[in-house]
Amino acid sequence: MKMKSPIKFNFPDNFLIILAGFPASGKSTLAKELKLIIEKCSVRSVKIVDPDLIRSEIAPRFDFKLEQKVRKRHLELIEISLSNGIIPISDDLNYYSSMRHQLKEIAERLNKKFFIIHVSTPFETCLSWNNVRGNPIPNSVIKKIHKKFDYFHRYQWDTPVFKIDMSKVDNLESYVIDLLNSLDLKSKEENVISPISDNFAQKLDVVTRQIVSEFLQSQNYQKSKKKILKLRKLYLKEHVKNVRSQEKIEEDFTYFLKTNLKTNKI
Template sequence: MEFKKNFLICLTGLPASGKSTFAYKLKKRILNYQTKYEVIIIDPDKIREFLYNSLFSPEKEQIVRKKNLEKIEQILKENKIVISDDINYYSSMRHDLKEICERLNLKFYIIFISTPIKVCLEWNQIRDKSIPDELIVNI
């Protein structure tokens, strides 16, 4: 069975909750299920690293967010499936993604990665680029 159109999947959850791991497993599963559409994972951490060669910085986030949304829209217009691998924790973040899909007449799905905060803090300590625990706790 093939999908009739491409679409956007929005992952949401705390930092270090396993979103990226889930995104890659989901991509593999979608590609095993169909061959018509390429699947692209968009990770704002990679955009941030490309633009600034750095991790999260509040003063740079507006630009990172703008580039992230532009990239997602561009790839959707290229008729590819997109997985947004971001915290997307605030409804305003998800709303921006939903608006893109509405403009393009595409389906929009949200998957919430519900990992206990204690586990996120543990996983954060063993990841390559850990972030301050306070960022996880305060979201």
Template sequence: MDQFLLALCGIPASGKSALASVIVARLTKETDVVIVSTDDWRDDKYYAEFSPDNEKRVRRAALEKTEKAIGEGKSVIHDDTNYYTSMRHELYEITVRRGCSFATVHISTPVDDALSRNTERGSNIPEEVILRINEKLDVPGDRYAWDSPIATVDLGAHTLDDAADEIVERLKTLEPSSEIQETQDSGARSRLVDVITRQVVARFLQENPTYRNDPRVTKARREALARSKAEGLTPHETEQSLMEDLGALVEGER
């Protein structure tokens, strides 16, 4: 597996840290990967005396640690909210300079679930911080091809193991950022869309085994791939489109 920098994006208490740990466990035999978590610089005092200057120092320290690890040949999972596009672009720039791969995963766990998790674990994160970040979050991929997530995961609806397995398979399709054209029709994007649509079909057939030999399932995937290319859909949009088509197939027979 090629060296990568994976930026996790999501509100506090959405499950990012737990997901990062499971991904690392999956990859320890394949690559040297570390987690850089901004929580290492945030404590009770940080939240009690929050200031923009303190946040800037935390971000800068995490970026420096990330670039140092990349420079040492390690892959990195950057575990932070990364809720602004500009934050994720700072990480993307590291990969361009260093010639390794970049990817974003959007943890889309609903805010109500995150608030419940935050209370249950006795976290020091104030509720208003979670609500504020939820309101300000720039959804990955809304504006730029480089920012399109390789996966969007609601950890209130999916298990950590299933999410990690899908993400690891998608990480294997990446190419170094210095070689990726920031357009929607790169070879790396095509390979990612191929993997994603296969995973969607596999999940669908696992949940609906009576459709295993139904040619309409294969047809739906082919049409989704063609639509993705013709309309310049992002990988996430392609995934959602295929899921909707397969769901409509089931609904039409009820």
């Protein structure tokens, strides 16, 4: 790779890059270019966590029934990398918001930043590229994912910092350098979190209790009462540190419960 002038990125800490898009959208090509330039232009090491490699270690051919096992290993490798000062790239489909939320939780638990990049290559182009590479994933699976894809902006945290249609990129190196310049700035922004006031703590207690009560009024959740109460305690202890408004508490805690009660399919 030849660059016109020396470029250096001074990332003060490692962080998580979350790619999201259809199969055969060019995510792996983007991930490799990100790794190449980050390692060439900074002191940081990069680990691409590729589910295709994990699948090949588990079974010789694609089997949708094994996807939960693949996903579990994927999350484990992300956490290991983040814990060891490495920048992991989640080179997965991440087509459900619950999948992206799992990655968000890992980053926040380790006090690391995360950045979502939407690889928005059109569905028809993905099918064509998949055919060219020999259909490693059946087209029927790509069509299924296309129908189920959870698009962004429903939640404040679930907002891509970049959107890229790989079929329209002429100079990927130049694009990635611009992308990393922005990430370099964003990685240096401080998350200033003030201590929780007594009034806010009281509001937090009331709002989360009210949401638990609403859940338990539904017959679908009555058998999960003990788990819901434990999840509330866990949320108050570990997950609420970045929430500072009642509206966001309601949104974030409701989503947290639904995800952990497996009402969102993964």
